[in-house]
Amino acid sequence: xxxxxxxxxxxxxxxxxxxxxxxxxxxxxxxxxxxxxxxxxxxxxxxxxxxxxxxxxxxxxxxxxxxxxxxxxxxxxxxxxxxxxxxxxxxxxxxxxxxxxxxxxxxxxxxxxxxxxxxxxxxxxxxxxxxxxxxxxxxxxxxxxxxxxxxxxxxxxxxxxxxxxxxxxxxxxxxxxxxxxxxxxxxxxxxxxxxxxxxxxxxxxxxxxxxxxxxxxxxxxxxxxxxxxxxxxxxxxxxxxxxxxxxxxxxxxxxxxxxxxxxxxxxxxxxxxxxxxxxxxxxxxxxxxxxxxxxxxxxxxxxxxxxxxxxxxxxxxxxxxxxxxxxxxxxxxxxxxxxxxxxxxxxxxxxxxxxxxxxxxxxxxxxxxxxxxxxxxxxxxxxxxxxxxxxxxxxxxxxxxxxxxxxxxxxxxxxxxxxxxxxxxxxxxxxxxxxxxxx
Amino acid sequence: xxxxxxxxxxxxxxxxxxxxxxxxxxxxxxxxxxxxxxxxxxxxxxxxxxxxxxxxxxxxxxxxxxxxxxxxxxxxxxxxxxxxxxxxxxxxxxxxxxxxxxxxxxxxxxxxxxxxxxxxxxxxxxxxxxxxxxxxxxxxxxxxxxxxxxxxxxxxxxxxxxxxxxxxxxxxxxxxxxxxxxxxxxxxxxxxxxxxxxxxxxxxxxxxxxxxxxxxxxxxxxxxxxxxxxxxxxxxxxxxxxxxxxxxxxxxxxxxxxxxxxxxxxxxxxxxxxxxxxxxxxxxxxxxxxxxxxxxxxxxxxxxxxxxxxxxxxxxxxxxxxxxxxxxxxxxxxxxxxxxxxxxxxxxxxxxxxxxxxxxxxxxxxxxxxxxxxxxxxxxxxxxxxxxxxxxxxxxxxxxxxxxxxxxxxxxxxxxxxxxxxxxxxxxxxxxxxxxxxx
Numbered sequence: 025x026x027x028x029x030x031x032x033x034x035x036x037x038x039x040x041x042x043x044x045x046x047x048x049x050x051x052x053x054x055x056x057x058x059x060x061x062x063x064x065x066x067x068x069x070x071x072x073x074x075x076x077x078x079x080x081x082x083x084x085x086x087x088x089x090x091x092x093x094x095x096x097x098x099x100x101x102x103x104x105x106x107x108x109x110x111x112x113x114x115x116x117x118x119x120x121x122x123x124x125x126x127x128x129x130x131x132x133x134x135x136x137x138x139x140x141x142x143x144x145x146x147x148x149x150x151x152x153x154x155x156x157x158x159x160x161x162x163x164x165x166x167x168x169x170x171x172x173x174x175x176x177x178x179x180x181x182x183x184x185x186x187x188x189x190x191x192x193x194x195x196x197x198x199x200x201x202x203x204x205x206x207x208x209x210x211x212x213x214x215x216x217x218x219x220x221x222x223x224x225x226x227x228x229x230x231x232x233x234x235x236x237x238x239x240x241x242x243x244x245x246x247x248x249x250x251x252x253x254x255x256x257x258x259x260x261x262x263x264x265x266x267x268x269x270x271x272x273x274x275x276x277x278x279x280x281x282x283x284x285x286x287x288x289x290x291x292x293x294x295x296x297x298x299x300x301x302x303x304x305x306x307x308x309x310x311x312x313x314x315x316x317x318x319x320x321x322x323x324x325x326x327x328x329x330x331x332x333x334x335x336x337x338x339x340x341x342x343x344x345x346x347x348x349x350x351x352x353x354x355x356x357x358x359x360x361x362x363x364x365x366x367x368x369x370x371x372x373x374x375x376x377x378x379x380x381x382x383x384x385x386x387x388x389x390x391x392x393x394x395x396x397x398x399x400x401x402x403x404x405x406x407x408x409x410x411x412x413x414x415x416x417x418x419x420x421x422x423x424x425x426x427x428x429x430x431x432x433x434x435x436x437x438x439x440x441x442x443x444x445x446x447x448x449x450x451x452x453x454x455x456x457x458x459x460x461x462x463x
Numbered sequence: 464x465x466x467x468x469x470x471x472x473x474x475x476x477x478x479x480x481x482x483x484x485x486x487x488x489x490x491x492x493x494x495x496x497x498x499x500x501x502x503x504x505x506x507x508x509x510x511x512x513x514x515x516x517x518x519x520x521x522x523x524x525x526x527x528x529x530x531x532x533x534x535x536x537x538x539x540x541x542x543x544x545x546x547x548x549x550x551x552x553x554x555x556x557x558x559x560x561x562x563x564x565x566x567x568x569x570x571x572x573x574x575x576x577x578x579x580x581x582x583x584x585x586x587x588x589x590x591x592x593x594x595x596x597x598x599x600x601x602x603x604x605x606x607x608x609x610x611x612x613x614x615x616x617x618x619x620x621x622x623x624x625x626x627x628x629x630x631x632x633x634x635x636x637x638x639x640x641x642x643x644x645x646x647x648x649x650x651x652x653x654x655x656x657x658x659x660x661x662x663x664x665x666x667x668x669x670x671x672x673x674x675x676x677x678x679x680x681x682x683x684x685x686x687x688x689x690x691x692x693x694x695x696x697x698x699x700x701x702x703x704x705x706x707x708x709x710x711x712x713x714x715x716x717x718x719x720x721x722x723x724x725x726x727x728x729x730x731x732x733x734x735x736x737x738x739x740x741x742x743x744x745x746x747x748x749x750x751x752x753x754x755x756x757x758x759x760x761x762x763x764x765x766x767x768x769x770x771x772x773x774x775x776x777x778x779x780x781x782x783x784x785x786x787x788x789x790x791x792x793x794x795x796x797x798x799x800x801x802x803x804x805x806x807x808x809x810x811x812x813x814x815x816x817x818x819x820x821x822x823x824x825x826x827x828x829x830x831x832x833x834x835x836x837x838x839x840x841x842x843x844x845x846x847x848x849x850x851x852x853x854x855x856x857x858x859x860x861x862x863x864x865x866x867x868x869x870x871x872x873x874x875x876x877x878x879x880x881x882x883x884x885x886x887x888x889x890x891x892x893x894x895x896x897x898x899x900x901x902x
Binding site: 027028029139164377 | 464465466467468470471472473474475476477479482485488489491492499500503504505506508509510511512513514515516517519520523534536537538539540542544546552556557560561564565566568570571576578580590598601602603605606609612616707710711712713762795796808809810812813815816819822823824825826828829830831840843844
């Protein structure tokens, strides 16, 4: 029985090669942990909803076409349901149900797995994990700066420098004003405006002649767009956001760039996307302000300004690997307790338990196994310290503790052994290792 | 648009009351983190598979009836697919695909969300999260002891004492032997044996007369069962497991109890279930040895002894709450930087960034807000420390740092403020708080 196409398995290290959809579970956990840690520093709190929602929840925002791209089906209760393709509708549903409960502005984040099923896209992933952070209930550009700062600090936490990544910031409202000023009167409606955003969004990936032709159909000359791209000063809002990020010392990670517009219809203000500087990968993250979306999604029950961004795990993982920033996670344990004499089973188990109670990652042979095989297994599992129980000539049980890194060795009582192990593990030679195994 | 019946939303604190399916996201994260931490101490490594699998994967083990209890549908590629109802088939699929890659025994864990759709079960949850830990490739009872020790240590990590919980250990093989000795020859087949396991599994929840009647139909007298329950000594295997747990100092959490048998057909050796001692809740966890299942699930490609257990989040959460063991998670931040003078926006943002870079959870007003409202928000968010920038008479900018817990206050330079905050947060009065917010 095979895995479904477009889905990934997450394996322990060493991750098998030769299967492009066998990914690393420990790298995934590193990413989740980093997202969570930085979001919490910013005072964002976690939420989550079901991976399965009523299909209608997605039609409200995206119309009937979205159904083409969803995993959807009719359940046994005759309900039309869908695996969630995005998180914002769930966020709006949850907030609309309970908004009196929370003080505004809300700063919420989630790490949902999202699903898309476009037919005819062989080899494309049909699921990914996406960090979502949103601020709801704050119209001030200070909120725009706060979410962009969060995005930058997440990138920094993964180890990316300003030479690796950039957040390109733009203004949907400036483009809207541009469109309403320059478009032919016949094209001044929502569908013309949406078509225009699509053209600008795809500029960098489309032959210029094609873009020019499409713009002309809306009554807009390429030269007008070019002038806007090159000469427009930042809007008042954008200037406030940039100044704010400057005060935080994060300005080297951002630049104003009107080529960013975001394709979707519902953005209303500042928009932004994060890229690798080399332009090797698709966007790492994207977001912006969507002040009318909560009202739409909540069926008019709630009208709050809002903004946020999403960052998927796929491009991010590729970029982390490409820049050599994946943490070394080959060590599964810190200590291996060898068992060379079956009669010393009991004190060995005692020590195993003591060490684990102290938070140390420990393994030991579960059944009879030759000494050299135990030793090999300890090395393969990344153990730094080996402990062997021994019967001293006087009959007393002693623990022999060996540090494979510093090559220290000591014999001590069972009682003393835990302390020795903890001291050695805490020594600087190994500072990075326990933290990676035991977060 | 409403949430689907049987699904939960996970809300930030304070979790709204009055909606039985609005659960706490931070308590969920506490549970996941505890599962992960203890498993890693035991040298278990994480894996995960897709939440959607081919329907056939579940029929192999459980027959066609399982389909009645699944969320299943036909996808756009005409594949029969199902939301995973359990993790073991995925584990077997993943191991069968890559078993050469890993050294035996494997110690793997996962925290999947699982789905069941039984019609006519209004009010029942249709999803839950389940910690799964399995050891594959080790026949020795030392492996059985290791997974039971892991289960006990997870319960200990949540704060449960031997007075709160007990792991009842039994032997499926002993019951199998009993059945083969005592059953009527006409009932000595797989279906009779399975029926017998079901009767024993449901003994405590079934009127005795009914159980007696069902046993008689298999040629077994109640007195034989009763004698076995009361008088049978532990099997050799069970004795080895108990002795092993005794050496670890965990014996007070376990007891031999032949009333445990596990309903499912595929167990082959030691089986166990964890309960609250008061008998208030359903089983907290259950598992055992299933030495032939990997062969079955892998279509004969792989034949390895295996064992493991599952622990769901629902009963566990109820028990944690009932015993008052949920961590206090009302504090969303540690520090709030007030902004009383718009001209001091820049140094305030500088300090916010410095503190966050140091790992501190900080919030600040995102837009103009009155002082008293800022102060109220800081308190509501659980901030222990308040910082306000002030312009000293000589024009210098100073930071006023206030500790709401110790009532200390100090004025210092912006440069010194981060150090002051870190020292105060590290002071014992607050030792527990940062750890809860920032794991």
